[in-house]
Amino acid sequence: MESALKEQRGGESVLDLSPRATPAGGVEDVYGEDCATEDQLITPWTIAVSSGYNLLRDPRYNKGLAFTERERDAHYLRGLLPPVISTQELQEKKIMQSLRQYDVPLHKYVAMMELEERNERLFYKLLIDNVEELLPIVYTPTVGEACQKYGSIFKRPQGLYISLKEKGRILEVLKNWPERSIQVIVVTDGERILGLGDLGCQGMGIPVGKLALYTALGGVRPSACLPITIDVGTNNEQLLKDEFYIGLRQKRATGQEYYDFLHEFMSAVKQNYGEKILVQFEDFANHNAFELLAKYGTTHLVFNDDIQGTASVVLAGLIASLKLLGGSLADHTFLFLGAGEAGTGIAELIALEISKKTKCPVEETRKKIWLVDSKGLIVSGRKETLQSFKKPWAHEHEPVNNLLDAVKTIKPTVLIGTSGVGRTFTKEVIEAMASTNERPLIMALSNPTSQAECTAEEAYTWSEGRAVFASGSPFPSFEYNGKLNIPGQANNCYIFPGFGFGLVMSGTIRVHDDMLLAASEALAAQVTEEHFAKGMIYPPFADIRKISAHIAASVATKAYELGVATRLPRPANLVKYAESCMYTPNYRSYR
Ligand SMILES: NC(=O)C1=CN([C@@H]2O[C@H](COP(=O)(O)OP(=O)(O)OC[C@H]3O[C@@H](n4cnc5c(N)ncnc54)[C@H](OP(=O)(O)O)[C@@H]3O)[C@@H](O)[C@H]2O)C=CC1
Numbered sequence: 001m002e003s004a005l006k007e008q009r010g011g012e013s014v015l016d017l018s019p020r021a022t023p024a025g026g027v028e029d030v031y032g033e034d035c036a037t038e039d040q041l042i043t044p045w046t047i048a049v050s051s052g053y054n055l056l057r058d059p060r061y062n063k064g065l066a067f068t069e070r071e072r073d074a075h076y077l078r079g080l081l082p083p084v085i086s087t088q089e090l091q092e093k094k095i096m097q098s099l100r101q102y103d104v105p106l107h108k109y110v111a112m113m114e115l116e117e118r119n120e121r122l123f124y125k126l127l128i129d130n131v132e133e134l135l136p137i138v139y140t141p142t143v144g145e146a147c148q149k150y151g152s153i154f155k156r157p158q159g160l161y162i163s164l165k166e167k168g169r170i171l172e173v174l175k176n177w178p179e180r181s182i183q184v185i186v187v188t189d190g191e192r193i194l195g196l197g198d199l200g201c202q203g204m205g206i207p208v209g210k211l212a213l214y215t216a217l218g219g220v221r222p223s224a225c226l227p228i229t230i231d232v233g234t235n236n237e238q239l240l241k242d243e244f245y246i247g248l249r250q251k252r253a254t255g256q257e258y259y260d261f262l263h264e265f266m267s268a269v270k271q272n273y274g275e276k277i278l279v280q281f282e283d284f285a286n287h288n289a290f291e292l293l294a295k296y297g298t299t300h301l302v303f304n305d306d307i308q309g310t311a312s313v314v315l316a317g318l319i320a321s322l323k324l325l326g327g328s329l330a331d332h333t334f335l336f337l338g339a340g341e342a343g344t345g346i347a348e349l350i351a352l353e354i355s356k357k358t359k360c361p362v363e364e365t366r367k368k369i370w371l372v373d374s375k376g377l378i379v380s381g382r383k384e385t386l387q388s389f390k391k392p393w394a395h396e397h398e399p400v401n402n403l404l405d406a407v408k409t410i411k412p413t414v415l416i417g418t419s420g421v422g423r424t425f426t427k428e429v430i431e432a433m434a435s436t437n438e439r440p441l442i443m444a445l446s447n448p449t450s451q452a453e454c455t456a457e458e459a460y461t462w463s464e465g466r467a468v469f470a471s472g473s474p475f476p477s478f479e480y481n482g483k484l485n486i487p488g489q490a491n492n493c494y495i496f497p498g499f500g501f502g503l504v505m506s507g508t509i510r511v512h513d514d515m516l517l518a519a520s521e522a523l524a525a526q527v528t529e530e531h532f533a534k535g536m537i538y539p540p541f542a543d544i545r546k547i548s549a550h551i552a553a554s555v556a557t558k559a560y561e562l563g564v565a566t567r568l569p570r571p572a573n574l575v576k577y578a579e580s581c582m583y584t585p586n587y588r589s590y591r
């Protein structure tokens with residue numbers, strides 16, 4: 001596969017960009033104008049200069065009141081705008097003021113989506129400059145509520161909907177998307193939306209939100225991002241009965257039908273966008289997620305955010321937390337509540353990191369990591385009936401059927417919640433953690449806030465202020481006995497924007513676990529003494545662009561080392577290169 005992309009010339013890899021026939025037919029110049037034969041279909045693309053009324057309605061180029069006098073003349077805008085000329089900064093101030101007047105987060109979400117549809121650069125400027133305030137709106141927790149109510153709040157379609165109705169025509173559907181130079185696709189089938197379960201087609205809010213972060217946090221151009229929802233039906237009875245439901249009104253396709261459809265999708269994506277398109281799987285149910293990742297990991301540039309991105313962000317927090325907890329990772333014992341994508345993904349990356357550091361085989365390093373699922377502690381006696389991704393964690397132990405008993409028996413130093421079930425870290429559980437650890441590390445990773453295993457306030461109070469705490473959705477700081485504790489947000493959004501940007505900027509064609517480890521180290525390295533003093537194990541989101549540049553550079557460095565980066569020659573300073581490639585939302589001047 002790689003040899004189709006690269007030729008070895010004098011020991012150097014050289015990109016061969018000449019168009020060629022692809023295995024699935026068609027030509028590599030995906031829209032076909034240049035090299036299609038007469039019997040091949042092409043898309044009749046046109047490029048037009050936007051002006052006047054249309055310019056004001058084109059979110060990519062609209063600047064609203066910030067159009068200058070000269071631009072108003074040159075682009076036929078006279079009279080279409082009131083006379084005042086604004087700056088982008090003043091527009092930003094005005095919109096932030098009006099957003100702050102809404103009490104209901106969902107109203108802020110809708111206002112932000114409307115802004116994105118009206119003025120893309122202003123939307124991203126707001127998000128970048130006010131990231132700590134707006135992240136909980138465009139992302140978890142509010143995006144969860146938005147997905148639940150997507151049918152009612154839905155006005156204009158965002159992203160591409162590919163339903164079973166389009167079976168056999170997915171390539172054609174991809175070509176309907178108005179952008180041609182796509183670099184990142186985030187795709188969901190809506191079956192496990194955060195901890196809210198099957199939301200079917202309404203899961204679209206997740207790829208849309210994740211890609212907004214790809215741009216705001218990671219610097220990928222908005223036009224290079226494509227949100228996709230695969231609609232194979234839903235098993236959510238409430239949605240099936242809802243007159244406003246926007247998806248296919250049928251039970252989910254499963255088995256061969258599902259996998260054939262996904263295969264058509266993955267083949268069409270590669271045929272349309274080539275080898276270097278990044279496909280991020282998001283919020284698939286675990287019975288499909290592991291299989292899809294394993295199947296396409298060797299043929300496509302794919303990344304499962306829930307398995308791999310989550311693992312990388314949690315490992316970063318663990319590496320950083322050693323400053324507060326003491327010891328090395330190998331000295332700690334880990335207990336998870338939840339043994340699905342997030343839980344086993346994190347567990348495997350911790351085991352890999354310890355194995356690399358101690359030169360101990362991964363089969364050995366896994367033994368310090370324990371997981372509890374809905375049936376209790378995963379132990380060898382259950383091995384026969386376990387799903388394959390749980391089997392490596394079935395250690396020798398008596399059966400234990402609840403979390404509290406597991407905490408008392410295993411005596412973990414780190415407790416991680418990835419169950420999707422809220423309030424499962426009870427007072428007794430946190431007290432048990434605090435009774436055996438001077439500084440228990442508690443991570444309540446389930447999203448949105450309603451599904452968090454405990455709140456920051458509970459973790460700090462029940463541990464008498466000794467817990468180091470991080471959660472998937474944000475919690476406010478909490479003062480205990482006069483000491484202010486700042487909870488961390490252990491969310492994969494620290495990782496995926498920089499991670500994906502690193503892959504894209506280096507032209508990487510495959511994801512490798514070593515890149516996840518590199519991303520973790522890069523994130524952990526951004527936590528300073530000043531942060532540790534406040535109990536933080538993640539750096540502030542306000543610095544996220546700088547953080548993403550470092551993550552991107554570390555990922556790209558690893559990709560070059562592994563020989564899977566195709567952008568040559570390798571830039572000498574990858575951090576500077578990352579920063580220089582990032583999208584910035586400031587208005588441009590029009591000729
Ligand atoms: N902070 C972050 O960045 C991220 C957070 N998450 C969150 O993690 C949660 C889980 O996601 P994911 O791993 O993909 O989901 P999965 O469905 O793959 O896994 C859920 C796991 O939790 C177990 N479980 C469910 N209910 C209970 C219970 N009452 N007691 C004990 N275990 C239980 C399930 O057990 P069984 O196998 O027996 O059914 C399963 O092992 C979600 O809320 C998601 O939002 C996910 C990714 C990133």
Ligand SMILES: CC(=O)C(=O)O
Pocket residue numbers: 140193194195283305306446447472491492493
């Ligand atoms: C954060 C995320 O990816 C999830 O909760 O699924």
Ligand SMILES: [Mg+2]
Pocket residue numbers: 194282283305306
């Ligand atoms: Mg997710």
